[in-house]
Amino acid sequence: MNWTLVGASTIAAQYMIDAIRAVGGGEIRHVISGSADHAATYAKHHGIPFAGTDLDQALADPEVAAVYISSTNEKHFAQAMAAIRAGKHVLCEKPLAMTPQDAREMVLAAEAAGVVFATNHHLRCAGSHQAIRDVIKAGRIGRVLSLRIHHAVELPGNLQTWRINAAGSGGGVIPDITVHDADVVRFLTGEDPVRVTAMMAASGMGQGVEDSAMSVWALPSGAMVMSHESFTHPFAGTGIEVHGTEGSIFARDVMTQRPIGSVELVTGAGRDAVPFPDHNLYEYGVRRFVEATRGQGTPAATGWDGVHSLTIALAVREAAETGQTVTIASPGVA
Template identity: 70%
Template sequence: MRWGLIGASTIAEQFMIGAIRATGGTVAGVVSTTEARAADFARAQGIPAHGTALSLLLEDPTIGAVYISSTNEKHHAQALAAIRAGKHVLCEKPLAMTVAEASEMVRAADAAGLTFATNHHLRCSGSHRAIRDLIARGRIGRVLSLRLFHAVHLPATLQGWRIKDASAGGGVIPDITVHDADVARFLLGEDPLTVVAQMSASGMGQGVEDSAMSVWTMPSGAMVQSHESFTHPFAGSGLEVHGTEGSIFAKGVMTQRPVGEIELVTGQGREAVPYPQHDLYAQGLTDFLAATEGRGQPAATGWDGVAALAVALAVRTAAQTGTRQTVDIPRAA
């Protein structure tokens, strides 16, 4: 697959370009907001074509797919343009600024017969897949609760628009809560029904929230507690799943790298849980490429991205209004 990059982003530089090349792909070109940014990025990454116009990528018939990692408010128009040009799309989360926009993107790809995926990398990790398998095999019995703790310290290199530009989709809720929504859906296999939440600017956010806590009700009766922040340098991240027959404690697994520890605790004692330590992004691309060839689905489909966005935006509305919010998730037609 020959790829076009829409957005000269840190995540593309640190993770996606290497994963594309590791899975046999080629990065054919990159577009960014400014010519200088595009040129510097292309030179540093060994990418042959660069510019500011989407046509550079979309009019190239040899490019089969695009990876979109621009700021959030640009995703909708860029994805629709790529779909009209017949390109498969892998888009960063959150898919769009609204659920309606995200749904439009995915429906357009479905109608065109193109693969559309959301880059929810955590469900590609060996650790999260191992945890889901433990739950599915009944190792902890009926799930009673899931606790997600994803409060980190946002590196200076990523702060920019994420902490000060609401119009670009800044704030911890679209940046991290949306990930945790996907994790909960992936592990438990169900969608939240309602959410209650609080949020604050606790030292980094400038016009956007930088910390949030929420509690979600699930159809099974399980409760989900979720905590996200940009301002916690020493908190550590992870998750706990508690059931009628045992608990799973996973530390350091809410990350872009294949690290962390999983422990299963049951009446028989404590057990370290091994898991495959593959590259998360290479796994996501492997699943994506198989889907473009008609072999299964991407790790996170476009509809998974729509659902995670719906949960995250319900959390934000609940925090803004101080009221319980029903989560309304559109479905494929």
């Protein structure tokens, strides 16, 4: 299956190009960027045959079946809709759009067109996260009472551009990281939060957007979630804690793009390391996507997963902006 990259991005360069090629079965034929010079340089460096700024021209290529979108957030909606109209399968970076309404429209359009639409939520592809979910589903910690997700890191210098300076492009830690944590909670618990309270702050790293957020979410089961995201914490580490009536899970350094970290189960019987596979997260996600285009299962994270995670993240931002508890309405189907 041949691909077009929409966005000559860092994530594609660091992870997705290699993942697409590792899965095999096709080539990356086009890269599209807002800058012709950047597209040409990027294509030459990564061995991509065609480069340019004309998305419609790339979508007209009958040899391309799939599009990977990793442009700035405000461009996702129009680019995804164009790809869907062209009959291409779409793997889109999170957040899917600037609003849940636009994200929902994208997913419904893909369903109507009969193409696969997926969200590139890489964390649920991690062996560590899958192992945590297996422990919960097996009942080894009893009934889940609470979760704590700390995903406070230092944003690398090469990424300190629109993410911290451009609200209009979808910048800010909430659409960048809280949206991931929302997907993690949904993946681990199978629940969607129903209420959220939050605070956010800007330390001066950038301009016009938040660089730190903390929030508390209520799940339908009665379990609570405490979530912390930041761009400004170089030494905080990351992790997940899941506490239940019969035990607790402590996962360290697992909110990452690499298959690292540790998972420990603590019960009345003692402490036990939980093993997990160390497969490449992005290869796993691409493989699931490609299989779905062949009618074999579903993507690791569907378009609806992306709609839900965006809905939760924007509820966190609304709660932080207003100082009020926000009730999270269901975004719709699935």
